[in-house]
Amino acid sequence: MTKPDGKRDRKYVYGKSRDEVHDKWVRLHQQAKAGPVATNVPTVANYMTYWLAEIVEPNLAPLTFATYETLSRLYIVPGLGAKRLDCRLSVRDVQTWLNKVAKTCQCCAQGKDERRPPENRKCCAVGRCCQDLPSARTVKGIRAVLRSALSQDVVEELVMKNVAALVKLPPIRARKGKSWSSEEARAHS
Structure with a gap:
């Protein structure tokens, strides 16, 4: 070969x-x-580390790098990091993982409440789940970062197709704004 x-x-x-x-x-x-x-096909975690350091950081804006690194560290690597990039990572894997992320309390999954001092713990660490679900925009961002990394992976010919590009996400619905009543407007002016 x-x-x-x-x-x-x-x-x-x-x-x-x-x-x-x-x-x-x-x-x-x-x-x-x-x-x-x-x-030798790397795992998702190894490839994300390489991609962030060698492709994203030198070529994109610092805030873009920080956003990609955060989404990679908090979501992609813990969820898919052990998977190999070749045939081991399938569209089904990414689709079920993203669906799970969208329904999982991130306070529980990332241990946010456990890292607080014991007197400041208020939800997951004391047995009351706060249902801190990621927004649809966050899930879309996670997919976009993975898709971008796997696109570079296709360019480098480590994989034949970008499985993240084939994943379906629900549409992001615009939030309805809540306007003040006449009385509330007068009270705040």
């Missing part, structure tokens, strides 16, 4: 049956004919 860096290397396939190994071997040959094949 030719690797993305231009060097040649061997790649092995394994399976439980001869047919399974043959199918993997055929797929591997098709990938080799299409272009370079990655022999």
